[in-house]
Amino acid sequence: MILGGGFGGLYLARALDALGVTRSAGVTLVNRAPAFLFLPLLYEILTDEVAAWQIAPSFAEVLPGSCRFVCGEVAGGEFHAGRRAVLVRQADGDLVLEADTVVLALGSVSDDFGLPGVRSHARPFRSLADARALKASLIDAAQRAAAAPGETVSFAIVGAGPSGVELAAVMADRLHAELRRAGLPPARAQLHLIDRLPEILPQYASALRHLARRELARRGVELHLGVGVAGCSAAGVELENGARVAADAIVWTAGSRPAPVLADFPFVRDRRGRIPVGRTLEVPGFPGVYALGDIAASVAAPATAQVAVRQALIVARNIAAALRGEPSREYHYEPLGEMMTLGRGAAAANILGLAFDGIAGYVTRRLVYLLAMPDPWHATKVGLSWLGQSLEEAWQAWSPLSPPATE
Ligand SMILES: Cc1cc2nc3c(=O)[nH]c(=O)nc-3n(C[C@H](O)[C@H](O)[C@H](O)COP(=O)(O)OP(=O)(O)OC[C@H]3O[C@@H](n4cnc5c(N)ncnc54)[C@H](O)[C@@H]3O)c2cc1C
Structure with missing residues (x-):
């Protein structure tokens, strides 16, 4: 069983x-x-x-x-x-x-570590329902920004491990795409990434950390490192040093x-x-x-x-x-490397000590995950559908007949 x-x-x-x-x-x-x-x-x-x-x-x-x-x-x-x-x-x-x-x-x-307000004011990111709800709130935030001239929308992500960093990059890309669609500049959105440790991705190779920092900076994600979280409230994230990071929504990836x-x-x-x-x-x-x-x-x-x-x-x-009736085998941990998305169409990988990003990182990550899918028939269907999607996007970018891109 x-x-x-x-x-x-x-x-x-x-x-x-x-x-x-x-x-x-x-x-x-x-x-x-x-x-x-x-x-x-x-x-x-x-x-x-x-x-x-x-x-x-x-x-x-x-x-x-x-x-x-x-x-x-x-x-x-x-x-x-x-x-x-x-x-x-x-x-x-x-x-x-x-x-x-x-x-x-x-x-x-x-895990909210028992901190006040986390359960009621922050959301986790671990299920399809979490992802769908977060996507809806990014779209909704851009619409709110469009309806209220001069106002900025803000999101905070707590935890700058792999989940928080990957999430910050993709959230920025979706939010900026929605703002562009509404005719607004990316500056109308603020994204904050918070962690008690002084560095993002402490468990990753420094080359990957460097690539991630560059991509977050490119997307305007503001880092608040080296300061713990005391709790969350409707106004945002309360820090241990008494400061507050104002946020309309908080995503909790800290533990x-x-x-x-x-x-x-x-x-x-x-x-x-x-x-x-x-x-x-x-x-x-x-x-x-x-x-x-x-x-x-x-x-x-x-x-x-x-x-x-x-x-x-x-x-x-x-x-x-x-x-x-034969003897058992033992498990020994062997790290195989790390991969992470760094936004739409972007990824970085560190395999056998070699770090790379750009199109090579994106294609490697997709291929590795395709090979890692549990069932070969399902993986084949997914692979064909990704291929079709890429060809369609390439055609749309190239064809004079296609309508202007919105993203
Ligand atoms: C957003 C996110 C991204 C991640 N990305 C990566 C990555 O890129 N690379 C990587 O190596 N790891 C990644 N991880 C970590 C990885 O997913 C986990 O370490 C891995 O899933 C652990 O496998 P598991 O079998 O222990 O648990 P899970 O894969 O979580 O499986 C546990 C299963 O048990 C079920 N379950 C739990 N409680 C009950 C219950 N009481 N009754 C019935 N069913 C129950 C759950 O619904 C789930 O289906 C990520 C995790 C998250 C949340």
């Missing part, structure tokens, strides 16, 4: 199918939503560079036919005296699922914590709420129970999709090995 159908859970199910495990064992995947979400491309919903169907294929499309899908909310589990039972809440009632082997891959949620439902399982958790696991990703004291991805405190691996997918492959091999 796999709990969670994100990068860890879905890729695990596919690997179990590829290893032939599903021929001898029933595999059930439980997830609260009926579709997988390819989070690294969520930003492009704001700029209409990707469509929802491309990054959120349904499990009916990407889960192998040999696996069973249960759509429901995991609400806790009992793991004692050889019984492994998980409670799943569904629209039409509760379900108790039992299995010999259980893998927890429930991911993380936004994450493991899925809260882990508190309803009997496992030991670390200070950050994650389940400590050994190198085989098995939960100590619970043979046949594994934890991976954002919820697992394993070797010093960051909470990324890259890590979750590689851990899923190790867990799949270990489950197959356990069924054959």
